[in-house]
Amino acid sequence: MANNQRGGGIQRPNGATQNKICQFKLVLLGESAVGKSSLVLRFVKGQFHEYQESTIGAAFLTQTVHIEETAVKFEIWDTAGQERYHSLAPMYYRGAQAAIVVYDIQNQDSFVRAQTWVKELQRQASPNIVIALAGNKADLAASRAVDYEEAKQYADENGLLFMETSAKTAVNVNEIFLAIAKKLPKNEGTGPQQNIRPSGNETNRTSGNCCSK
Amino acid sequence: MFSDNDSEIIEGFLCPICRSDEKTAEDLLRHFEDEHSEEKDLISTFRDVFKSAKKKILNNLDEREISKAIESSLSINKSIIRVDFKGPQEIGIFKDHFEYFKAIRNPRLERYATETNKLIIRLNKLLTNRPTDPQQIKQHEQNLVPWIDGKLVKLCPSCAKSFFFTRRQHHCRLCGAIMCNECSHFLSIDESMSIINPSHEYPKPDSSQTDVIIKEPEDTIRMCEHCLHLLETRKEMQDGRLARPFITKLYERIETLKKEVMPDIAMYEKIIKSLYKGDSVYTIADASALRGKIGSIAELLDDLSKKALTLKAQQGSREEALHKSLRMGVIKFIKEYMLELPQIPVEDEIKKIQQKRVMELNQKIERDRRLAQEAFEKYDLCGDISYAATSSKTGSALRTVDNWSGYQEQNQTNANDPLIIQINIVKGYIKQAREAMRFEEIESLEANLKELQHEYWLKTQNN
Ligand SMILES: Nc1nc2c(ncn2[C@@H]2O[C@H](COP(=O)(O)OP(=O)(O)OP(=O)(O)O)[C@@H](O)[C@H]2O)c(=O)[nH]1
Ligand SMILES: [Mg+2]
């Protein structure tokens, strides 16, 4: 799918680029130290730090993925999981089209906390927000405390995407973001005109409703 | 599928709408309430216009607040520096106390430094032209350093015992002060020499012997505790600066190797990716050359870290733990970054991928051409066939770009063409870069070559 995305080297006879750009706001939620920042860092920079610092406030990053002819640009808000920053979270998930709720498969409490986040999102966030549940640190399955089946069942019951991920080994990291990108409405051609912009023209940055209804 | 991303990560109390950093959670919540609670789409379109202006005002405010804070903390400085530990520390205003620290530290350092320097100069004088005869030595010493009058001193300043027949007075050769024999210290001539001149080599007595007092006046210098302390401190500092334990050198060597190999690894992965994509920028030979280089660095790292284990250390000591960690660190690094390098692809496989890619491109061009043709026909423009003609030419252009050498043969007569000359120069550069494994250069040179070839192709088409 990615083979002929490198527009630069290939000259097309009619000179037209065919990419549409869609922009989505995505927020990460979950208890401190479950690996939210690590997941984002893996996804955006392909890196992993054993000593990732706990996030203060929130971090903002962007990454673009290409699905068929559409470029999906994620504007990612990585929130701080420490409980004292809880009051800030609503600001960040407000208007988000997607959320990843993360827990640590070694930590049952973090899974309980994840469920509270899901409830809060279902109550307070945009009604058609796409929510994914990520059971992170899958590389440490030896000390697992949360059953795969249990989490999977919970996700199915609540209509969430679900994957066990590892920021350390990169397992399922790109996949979960891609799965979200695929699930997001892209309204090809049917949406309002300004939602679809040719690539290379990203100057008017709208934070929000691109491509969603 | 994923775009390269070197955009910066921003972190802090960021407003999700205007992305300004509000420094504390409270300020952020307040800002959000004040600025964005009634946010409407209409407003948001105007927002960017105001954003920069507002940011400027905010920044100015911040600066004023910070300078106020600095002023007040400076005034506190003069008495006591107070830090309030109320809960976790927030990022925000901070004050650098380094200047203050230096201001206190420098006079002390200077006091010691000048005093020590004075002693060194005296020591130097004592050692140069030092007579061998004990009587003459005493004269020599007294000429250089005035000795305190013994009548004025009743008690030894160090041990406070009174001087008597059996507890005679002695003079420090460096400061001239008085002390008893028990409170005297002796520095051998060799040691003294090495203080003056750090490169002075002499057979070092082993450490257990330093406490043994050598009382031969010919080959020692008597001094008081204070003077000895100053000299020793200086020597320690000097040794610390000059001599670095082997383990540090080992560590540094390993770290530089690690740093050097990382770009190679990244480049290797890039080359493999590019090969699988069907690009013709790099060759399989490039990949295996680079893999070989990485492999030999891995071996070197392995060897170096094994050396750490052979260093002497007591069992269970921290030193031993350090040696082990150094080795473990290298093993982990090699495992993590160097062992899991993707395999070098098989030649046939790459050829297939490349062919497939050319085919796909041609198909796509063909499809585009057909669509364009249909469009022309639909709008009754089929009289103008020039578009169709150019697009079929574009098709062959791509083929010649990929098969350049075949094309060149037909044009050998044009050897004087500046474009051809340039093309050959660039090809030469590519060859050189490849030999030197400077793969970043190859990529841009290849791009350049393609441009030149395309340029040349256009030119021949126009003729
Ligand atoms: N083994 C393993 N460790 C991980 C993984 N993901 C994160 N970690 C480690 O877990 C620790 C916490 O990771 P962070 O990414 O800082 O966690 P966070 O959720 O962003 O934490 P806050 O910023 O405090 O909310 C770090 O030491 C990471 O190195 C993983 O998939 N596997
Ligand atoms: Mg974090």
Ligand SMILES: [Zn+2]
């Ligand atoms: Zn704001």
Ligand SMILES: [Zn+2]
């Ligand atoms: Zn004494």
Ligand SMILES: [Zn+2]
């Ligand atoms: Zn003295």
